[in-house]
Amino acid sequence: LAKTTQPISMDSYEGQEVNITCSHNNIATNxxxxxxxxxxxxxxxFIIQGYKTKVTNEVASLFIPADRKSSTLSLPRVSLSDTxxxxxxxxxxxxxxxxxxxxxxxxxxxP
Amino acid sequence: NAGVTQTPKFQVxxxxxxxxxxxxxxxxxxxxxxxxxxxxxxxxxxxxSVGAGITDQGEVPNGYNVSRSTTEDFPLRLLSAAPSxxxxxxxxxxxxxxxxxxxxFFGPGTRLTVL
Numbered sequence: 214l215a216k217t218t219q220p221i222s223m224d225s226y227e228g229q230e231v232n233i234t235c236s237h238n239n240i241a242t243n244x245x246x247x248x249x250x251x252x253x254x255x256x257x258x259f260i261i262q263g264y265k266t267k268v269t270n271e272v273a274s275l276f277i278p279a280d281r282k283s284s285t286l287s288l289p290r291v292s293l294s295d296t297x298x299x300x301x302x303x304x305x306x307x308x309x310x311x312x313x314x315x316x317x318x319x320x321x322x323x324p
Numbered sequence: 325n326a327g328v329t330q331t332p333k334f335q336v337x338x339x340x341x342x343x344x345x346x347x348x349x350x351x352x353x354x355x356x357x358x359x360x361x362x363x364x365x366x367x368x369x370x371x372x373s374v375g376a377g378i379t380d381q382g383e384v385p386n387g388y389n390v391s392r393s394t395t396e397d398f399p400l401r402l403l404s405a406a407p408s409x410x411x412x413x414x415x416x417x418x419x420x421x422x423x424x425x426x427x428x429f430f431g432p433g434t435r436l437t438v439l
Contacts, residue, residue, distance in 0.1 A: 256416070257428075
């Protein structure tokens, strides 16, 4: 399983765009990149998933360069409610049940 | 659908006691997992299952047992509770994406304190 490395914490202000980068140097050909969000006292919830280039949904964008050794989660115009821990996971989504979470990035959004 | 449900929400045990944390899902997911999360830390995988009758160890399996007799249920047993097992326990389920989105669904967690 590919190991991931993220910043431990980040600070931002309301209305700013936040970019959280995850390194996964030994990503395998069949691996996808998935990001989860966790609020205090809750289980994580899925944000976005991608394989290459750019993926966008209603809450975030995911940028993946051609070598796929890193990925960047982009949160546009954050609000106080985006304060949470964000996890980057790498794994083959079509097989296996083993999903390993890393340390995550604690994002703090200030007014 | 109720999604992933866990019982109890809170539990206090004395050292040496045993107990079972319950987890159930109604989404017909093949994969189920148990994680623990210590204060200020990320989630660590305890055990996981890829189908009824099939379980395997995760990162921190010692002191825990699991079984998967049905697709819906995946109980976690603490054999002899220790203070080091004080944590929040999350159960999760997902299904092989087979080309679609691979999303893991988490339960609300069980907060366990071992005295």
